[in-house]
Amino acid sequence: MTSVLYDAPGPKAKRRNVIFSIVFFVLLALVAWWVWTVMDDKGQLKWALWEPFFTESEAWTTYLLPGLADTLKAAALAMVIALPLGAFFGIARMSDHRWVRIPAGVVVEFFRAIPVLLLMLFANEFYARSTDVTSADRPLYAVITGLVLYNASVLAEIVRAGILALPRGQTEAAKAIGLRKGQTMTSVLLPQAVTAMLPAIVSQLVVIVKDTALGGVMLGFTDLLNARGTLAANYANVIPSFIVVAVIYIVVNFILTSFASWLEGRLRRSKRSTGAVLGAEDMEEINPAAIGGSFGTGGEGGGIGGISGFTHPPKN
Helix, strand or coil: EEECECCCHHHHHHHHHHHHHHHHHHHHHHHHHHHEEEHHHHHCCCCHHHHHHHHHCCHHHHHHHHHHHHHHHHHHHHHHHHEEEEEEHHHCCCCHHHHHHHHHHHHHHHHCCCCHHHHEEEEEEEEHHHCCCCCCCCCHHHHHHHHHHHHHHHHHHHHHHHCCCCHHHHHHHHHHHHCCCCHHHHHHHHHHHHCCCCHHHHHHHHHHHHHHHHHHHHHCCCCCHHHHHHHHHHHCCCCHHHHHHHCCCHHHHHHHCCCHHHHHHHHHCCCCCCCCCCCCHHHHCCCCCHHCCCCCCCHHCCCCCCCCCCCCCCCC
16 A cells, blocks of 8 residues: 555564664663663752752742743743744845845844854843943843844744745736735735744744743843752752753743644634635725726626635636
C-alpha cells in the first residue's frame, strides 16, 4: 500500500522502526537514570532544597510570581509593538515604489543581522545617556526595545514570505474585479496569509518570551530568571530553582502554542468553501467603483469567483 507522499513501510521496515524506537527509549531511560544518580550523589535531591517550592508561599509570592509577571509584561508589550511593526515593514518591502521598498529592506536586514542582546545593551546605554528614563525603568525599556527591533524585522520577513507564497491567481483575480492594491492586500491576501504564517509567528512569539531572560542576566531586569537568582541565593538551591523556572517557561510557552493551534484550526474551519458566488450586490460593498466597470451589471458578469476567502466558483 502506497501514499501520494511516501511508500508504506513493509514488514522489514516496520521491524526496523520498532527496534529503533526501543533502542531510543532505552537510551533515554539510561540518560535519565544517570542524571538522577548524579544529582542524588551531589545532594541535589534532598527535600530541604525542594521544600520552599512546596511548603513556603514566600518563594512564589516574593520571587517567582513577581518575576513571571515582569517577564510576561515585557513579552506582551514587545509582541503588541512588534507584530504590527513587522506587518508594516513586510508589506512595505513588497511596495511598487522603490523609495518605500528599499528603505524598508535596509531597516529589516540591518536589525535582523544584529544579535538581540546587543540591541538591548545599546538601548540601555541610549536611555541612560540620552533620555530621562529612570534607572528603575531603564532595564524594562531596554529589553522591550531590543525585542521589538529584532523580532519586528524577523516578523516582517515572515509576513512577506507568507504573502508571496499565495497563488498568483489571487492577485490577478482581485485586479480583474477592480480592487486597488491596498484593497487586494487587506481584503484578499492578508486574510489568507495569516493562517499560513501563524505557526512561524507563534514560534517567534515563543522566542520573545524566552529572550526576556537576556535582560535579566545582562541588564538586571527583574524577570523570572533574575528572580530565580535571588531565590537561590536565599535558599541555597541553585539546581532545583533552575529546574522549577525551566518548567514554568515550558508551561507558559505550551499555553501560547496551544492557543495558537486552536486559533489556527478555527481560522481554517471558518475559511472552508460554502459554494457561494459573489454577486454584484456583494461586490458593491467591497468596491463600488467596480460595478458597471470591470464586470458590469446583470448577465454572466454579475459575479466572479476565484478569490479564496470571500468568493467561490459556481457549481455546475
